[in-house]
Amino acid sequence: MPEGHTLHRLARLHRRRYAGAPVAVSSPQGRFAAEAARLDGAVLHDVEAYGKHLFHHFGPLGTVHVHLGLYGAFTEAPLPVAPPVGQVRLRLVGRTHWTDLRGPNRCELLDEEQVDRIRARLGPDPLRRDARPELAWQRISRSRTPLAALLMDQSVVAGAGNVYRAEVLFRHGIDPMLPGAALEEPRWKELWADLVALMRAGVRTGRIDTVADEHRPEATGRAPRQDRHGGEVYVYRRAGLPCLVCGTPVARRELAGRNLYWCPACQAG
Structure with a gap:
């Protein structure tokens, strides 16, 4: 989707x-x-x-x-x-x-x-200027649901999908199974700001790129990612492959009917 x-x-x-x-x-x-x-x-x-x-x-x-x-x-x-x-x-x-x-x-x-x-019925959209991220925080801070599931709930955050949720959680070293109520508000603000920046870049380029310059193919010598979704990512659809940061195999499990990807070492909780 x-x-x-x-x-x-x-x-x-x-x-x-x-x-x-x-x-x-x-x-x-x-x-x-x-x-x-x-x-x-x-x-x-x-x-x-x-x-x-x-x-x-x-x-x-x-x-x-x-x-x-x-x-x-x-x-x-x-x-x-x-x-x-x-x-x-x-x-x-x-x-x-x-x-x-x-x-x-x-x-x-x-x-x-x-x-x-x-x-x-929609949560704040990171790409809209009228977005009110505090409304999403109110939902997240009261929930025992895993944060990875909350970020996919369009009534909590509108527009973020499977790729953005996996990547933004990795970029902030957050265990995807962390209950929403266990997330501290300063980390939520950092996560939201990063989601805004990543999605704005996606609007400009038409692809999802989440990898820092030092981890890109031209910097590391690895082959560029080959995927119909395009873009360089850390964990999405990389199950079993080495983490680009620490080398640990990327994990995958099903959560709320969708595949979830994360690094067990970088996102150890």
């Missing part, structure tokens, strides 16, 4: 290419046809991301809410428009580009109250 930086990159891209002008809206697949007909030719006012949710605001006509889920994806191309390929749920055509949405978990037209309800 795409992490928050991907949605913020899409919001920036769609705002730049489509906002402020009328857009042609259609649903070649047909599952969003009635809503698309209502929006077709309307001005797209703004596009924003909140956590793993994307909102295309059409003013009084409503907001298109998209959650990509595991299989959803946008494809982008310059004009002219090509015939749809596959099951295209939503197509937007602007002045210079067009985009197709396939396979989302959610694609729906909502009113302002419904959008507010989605926002209300």
